[in-house]
Amino acid sequence: MDIIGTLFPNFDDKDRELIRKAYLIAEKALEGQVRGNGKPFMEHPTGVAKIAADEIGLPAECIAAVFLHEAMRMQPECDISICDGFGKDICTIVDGLNKISTIKPKDTRLEADNYKKLIVSYSKDPRVTVLKLADRLEVMRSLDIFPKLSRERKILETLMLYIPLAHQLGLYNMKSEMEDTYFRHAEPEQYRAITNKLKATEKDRQALMTQFIEPLKQKLSEAGINYKLKIRTKTAYSIWRKMQKQKVPFEGVYDVFAIRFIIDCDTDRETEHALCWKVFSYVTEEYESDTNRLRDWISNPKPNGYESLHITVRNNDNVYLEVQIRTRRMDDMAENGLASHWSYKGIKHEATLDKWLVSVRNILEHPGQSGDSHYYEDELPEPPSNEIFVFTPTGELRKLPAGSTVLDFAFDIHSNLGIKCTGGKVNGKAVPIKEKLNTGDIVEIMSGKNQKPSPDWLNFVVTSKARTKIRQKLSEAEFQKAAEGKELLGRRLKNWKMEMSDDLLASIMKKLQFKTVNAFYAAIGDGSLDIAGMKDLIAGASEGPQADNEGQHEAGKASENEQARKKPQSEKNSSDDILVIDARNLKNLDYKMAKCCNPVYGDDVFGFVSIKDGIKIHRISCPNAARLMEMYPYRIQKVRWSDSPSTSSFQTTLKITAAHEPSVINEVMDIVNTFRASIRTFNVTENGRNGTYEISVKLSVPSNLELDKVLSRLRTSRNILKVTRA
Numbered sequence: 001m002d003i004i005g006t007l008f009p010n011f012d013d014k015d016r017e018l019i020r021k022a023y024l025i026a027e028k029a030l031e032g033q034v035r036g037n038g039k040p041f042m043e044h045p046t047g048v049a050k051i052a053a054d055e056i057g058l059p060a061e062c063i064a065a066v067f068l069h070e071a072m073r074m075q076p077e078c079d080i081s082i083c084d085g086f087g088k089d090i091c092t093i094v095d096g097l098n099k100i101s102t103i104k105p106k107d108t109r110l111e112a113d114n115y116k117k118l119i120v121s122y123s124k125d126p127r128v129t130v131l132k133l134a135d136r137l138e139v140m141r142s143l144d145i146f147p148k149l150s151r152e153r154k155i156l157e158t159l160m161l162y163i164p165l166a167h168q169l170g171l172y173n174m175k176s177e178m179e180d181t182y183f184r185h186a187e188p189e190q191y192r193a194i195t196n197k198l199k200a201t202e203k204d205r206q207a208l209m210t211q212f213i214e215p216l217k218q219k220l221s222e223a224g225i226n227y228k229l230k231i232r233t234k235t236a237y238s239i240w241r242k243m244q245k246q247k248v249p250f251e252g253v254y255d256v257f258a259i260r261f262i263i264d265c266d267t268d269r270e271t272e273h274a275l276c277w278k279v280f281s282y283v284t285e286e287y288e289s290d291t292n293r294l295r296d297w298i299s300n301p302k303p304n305g306y307e308s309l310h311i312t313v314r315n316n317d318n319v320y321l322e323v324q325i326r327t328r329r330m331d332d333m334a335e336n337g338l339a340s341h342w343s344y345k346g347i348k349h350e351a352t353l354d355k356w357l358v359s360v361r362n363i364l365e366h367p368g369q370s371g372d373s374h375y376y377e378d379e380l381p382e383p384p385s386n387e388i389f390v391f392t393p394t395g396e397l398r399k400l401p402a403g404s405t406v407l408d409f410a411f412d413i414h415s416n417l418g419i420k421c422t423g424g425k426v427n428g429k430a431v432p433i434k435e436k437l438n439t440g441d442i443v444e445i446m447s448g449k450n451q452k453p454s455p456d457w458l459n460f461v462v463t464s465k466a467r468t469k470i471r472q473k474l475s476e477a478e479f480q481k482a483a484e485g486k487e488l489l490g491r492r493l494k495n496w497k498m499e500m501s502d503d504l505l506a507s508i509m510k511k512l513q514f515k516t517v518n519a520f521y522a523a524i525g526d527g528s529l530d531i532a533g534m535k536d537l538i539a540g541a542s543e544g545p546q547a548d549n550e551g552q553h554e555a556g557k558a559s560e561n562e563q564a565r566k567k568p569q570s571e572k573n574s575s576d577d578i579l580v581i582d583a584r585n586l587k588n589l590d591y592k593m594a595k596c597c598n599p600v601y602g603d604d605v606f607g608f609v610s611i612k613d614g615i616k617i618h619r620i621s622c623p624n625a626a627r628l629m630e631m632y633p634y635r636i637q638k639v640r641w642s643d644s645p646s647t648s649s650f651q652t653t654l655k656i657t658a659a660h661e662p663s664v665i666n667e668v669m670d671i672v673n674t675f676r677a678s679i680r681t682f683n684v685t686e687n688g689r690n691g692t693y694e695i696s697v698k699l700s701v702p703s704n705l706e707l708d709k710v711l712s713r714l715r716t717s718r719n720i721l722k723v724t725r726a
Contacts, residue, residue, distance in 0.1 A: 004020045007050065010053070061087070064090055066097075066134075092125050096128035129169065130169065133171060137174055137177065140155075140158060141181070163178050176235045194240055226264040234253070275327070287313035287314060310323070388401075391442045392444075409445065412466075413445065414708055414712055476604075485524030486525075487634040505517070593616075594618045601650055601703040608635055656722070660691045668720070679697060680698040681697070681698040
């Protein structure tokens with residue numbers, strides 16, 4: 001017996017031959033593979049193909065793609081060439097399914113929106129998403145064969161990812177079945193209670209239907225109104241959700257049972273509105289209406305175009321019933337157009353995504369067109385392309401704007417990692433920092449302790465975070481160089497017995513084409529503007545006579561020689577540059593770590609000569625840094641860490657705002673203890689007004705690299721709202 005003919009009787013000979021060819025490839029690849037129930041694994045792709053063919057109505061190309069995808073998934077050594085001879089459409093569908101199968105959500109609840117968009121972005125042909133939903137439906141029908149942990153993960157993924165996608169695509173039967181399957185496994189007692197109540201009240205609903213419709217049928221018939229009646233009973237899951245949301249029992253859900261009148265008439269708006277209100281008047285004449293629950297989306301359609309009249313009525317037995325009244329055009333728009341059910345229920349969506357998803361509905365409604373060889377290239381809008389989704393080596397999903405580079409990704413992980421980024425590995429291959437990323441890439445960042453931001457970085461990064469942090473670091477570097485340059489020029493001016501007025505400074509800056517004072521002093525500080533040539537420049541710009549200038553020149557020379565004799569040896573050796581203090585030499589000087597910012601090994605730091613405590617070491621990002629550099633530039637000293645610090649313990653304080661959860665304190669301690677960090681003090685205060693914990697933790701860490709690991713892990717914790725370094 002021909003198994004393909006038995007499984008897929010609705011296809012013609014040509015289509016069955018295409019499916020048979022793919023089926024045989026899968027059968028060979030899956031030979032010996034079994035499912036959790038001991039049956040051949042071939043049962044899974046066959047089940048998915050049956051759903052796609054019989055329940056959704058997809059064409060033979062999609063059925064063949066299901067078998068080819070499973071063959072490649074179970075034999076990773078096979079490449080896409082296995083699809084040769086099947087056509088471009090099928091290859092594209094198989095490639096999309098293969099990519100989606102690699103998605104392994106780490107925490108579906110936290111990243112649900114991103115994972116849904118990732119699935120869509122992999123689906124260049126929208127039928128890929130539909131086939132993935134068919135795959136998930138078959139898995140949900142077979143949940144009992146999976147181990148408990150796997151089963152729990154699958155039902156959570158289904159709730160957060162696949163049910164919303166089915167809703168968006170308008171595959172309501174599929175959505176309802178997955179919802180009820182989720183509900184049956186996640187809340188078995190509630191599921192049994194609701195389904196039993198539905199069964200127990202089924203006869204009552206039938207009787208109520210007959211009682212309700214009879215007087216209306218007569219009135220509508222006498223008025224000559226042609227209509228179709230749609231009757232539905234809510235699913236158990238939908239009823240349960242409404243019970244939870246409205247905090248009512250089963251009997252308090254008014255729309256368990258609903259009737260929809262669909263009027264057949266011309267599409268003239270005045271005629272449509274008149275007939276809808278006429279039916280409405282018949283219903284409300286016959287039954288008492290709850291005016292508080294009247295929803296008039298005919299006079300004032302929703303922004304998405306949805307039009308309908310909704311009213312809740314009560315019969316003589318005090319039973320409530322929801323009634324919806326609309327025309328055939330309105331119903332078609334609500335069910336199949338841009339204002340489909342998923343949209344007016346309030347699910348978040350984007351215009352581009354909406355347009356693309358609507359194309360799927362057109363495929364399902366006009367399956368004959370899918371066989372057109374030009375279908376793939378010419379008729380489908382592209383999926384949204386304004387963002388990409390990439391993974392860290394540990395599987396964490398990150399969303400970035402399209403065009404993002406390795407450097408953007410590094411800054412998205414952590415600012416310090418971005419500042420030190422020297423390159424990366426994309427899918428195991430080394431690439432430069434300006435390499436652009438694509439959806440699905442696995443990116444590992446490479447860093448170097450001597451790496452510094454360059455103005456060139458601003459030419460290729462695209463994320464606002466990266467641009468802001470780069471500008472901030474460049475500004476800090478310029479500010480520090482400016483302080484050095486200002487102090488150096490000030491000393492030279494004293495030696496030369498010269499003064500620099502504001503007008504003179506402005507004149508020199510204009511001549512040298514510097515736009516800001518900071519840029520001018522920074523050029524002196526980094527040596528790009530020769531300090532030796534400044535004397536003649538100042539003298540030439542001065543208004544005094546040449547003789548005076550020459551006198552000043554000679555006096556300056558004498559003073560310079562005198563100053564050289566009086567200089568401390570360390571400054572004399574520095575040739576008028578600011579003293580560079582290496583951390584190796586700090587042990588020979590009196591220095592302390594500033595308590596206002598608690599520097600940690602690896603931080604960008606500078607030294608400040610205090611009056612009593614010698615040199616104090618501050619972080620460049622210290623809240624007091626800008627004030628010290630502006631007011632006391634001559635007391636700023638360069639400091640850099642030694643390659644091997646004499647101590648492996650640096651103290652710092654973290655300020656944490658956390659949700660008011662009993663487990664959050666242990667959670668913070670567990671995260672800290674995961675790394676090379678130890679807790680010195682731990683203080684918790686309760687913020688009753690905001691419903692949060694305010695936690696202050698003093699840590700001892702060996703370096704800022706280890707501190708960054710602690711900060712990164714804390715910020716990804718679900719119960720931690722904010723983490724800052726004091």
